[in-house]
Amino acid sequence: DTAVSQTPKYLVTQMGNDKSIKCEQNLGHDTMYWYKQDSKKFLKIMFSYNNKELIINETVPNRFSPKSPDKAHLNLHINSLELGDSAVYFCASSQLGPGNTIYFGEGSWLTVV
Amino acid sequence: AQKVTQAQTEISVVEKEDVTLDCVYETRDTTYYLFWYKQPPSGELVFLIRRNSFDEQNEISGRYSWNFQKSTSSFNFTITASQVVDSAVYFCALTDRPSSNTGKLIFGQGTTLQVKP
Numbered sequence A: 001d002t003a004v005s006q007t008p009k010y011l012v013t014q015m016g017n018d019k020s021i022k023c024e025q026n027l028g029h030d031t032m033y034w035y036k037q038d039s040k041k042f043l044k045i046m047f048s049y050n051n052k053e054l055i056i057n058e059t060v061p062n063r064f065s066p067k068s069p070d071k072a073h074l075n076l077h078i079n080s081l082e083l084g085d086s087a088v089y090f091c092a093s094s095q096l097g098p099g100n101t102i103y104f105g106e107g108s109w110l111t112v113v
Numbered sequence B: 001a002q003k004v005t006q007a008q009t010e011i012s013v014v015e016k017e018d019v020t021l022d023c024v025y026e027t028r029d030t031t032y033y034l035f036w037y038k039q040p041p042s043g044e045l046v047f048l049i050r051r052n053s054f055d056e057q058n059e060i061s062g063r064y065s066w067n068f069q070k071s072t073s074s075f076n077f078t079i080t081a082s083q084v085v086d087s088a089v090y091f092c093a094l095t096d097r098p099s100s101n102t103g104k105l106i107f108g109q110g111t112t113l114q115v116k117p
Helices: none
Strands: A004-007 A011-012 A021-027 A031-037 A043-048 A052-058 A064-070 A072-080 A086-096 A108-112 B001-007 B008-014 B019-021 B025-027 B034-041 B048-054 B059-061 B064-069 B076-080 B088-095 B105-107 B113-117
Touching: A011 A021, A021 A031, A021 A086, A031 A072, A043 A064, A043 A072, A043 B105, A052 A064, A052 B019, A072 A086, A072 B059, A086 B059, B001 B088, B001 B105, B019 B105, B025 B076, B034 B076, B048 B059, B048 B064, B076 B088
Parallel strands: A011 A108, B008 B113
Antiparallel strands: A004 A021, A021 A072, A031 A043, A031 A086, A043 A052, A064 A072, A086 A108, B001 B025, B019 B076, B034 B048, B034 B088, B059 B064, B064 B076, B088 B105, B088 B113
């Protein structure tokens, strides 16, 4: 059983389109995250939700809107896609607490053309 | 500010060689946590180890070992007798302000390890 699963794994879309990436975790964690990995492989947090409440929003453009229907799901919707949005988006989860291990999904490769 | 530096961008070794990946961190916190993750060519991020700042005991797991030294703010990772399957990008990470309790990680730039047969 995949602990943190995200779909789709690959997504190719045109500029200006709107797309969503879905994420689910079956680890019973109360906190979920979206991280972005750029073309240089640098990883940076975008959002974090604890029990469906937003706790981190790292100066991400408004075109990115996360939604957490329950604590096992965290979806990422992106409006008006731009070329610069091409990246790998990782969903992750953990039990909130100092130093608790964060477990990542397999990543979603987004290419905007 | 919290910062993680992995100065080695790419390392190439021949199978069975030992290799050490360096990680240097900066933090003002007295309590903090360090992690290593592996990203193989298939792309997923795999958790390897977690270490808290109060536990300076080195850890060994099979061919993997970690050397945590607070005096030099380093948390280095050694692979003994490397294998082709060890080829991956390895990330060192640090909890960002554990007192804020957000779970946020600060990642290093990653080190790409290539193990040649």
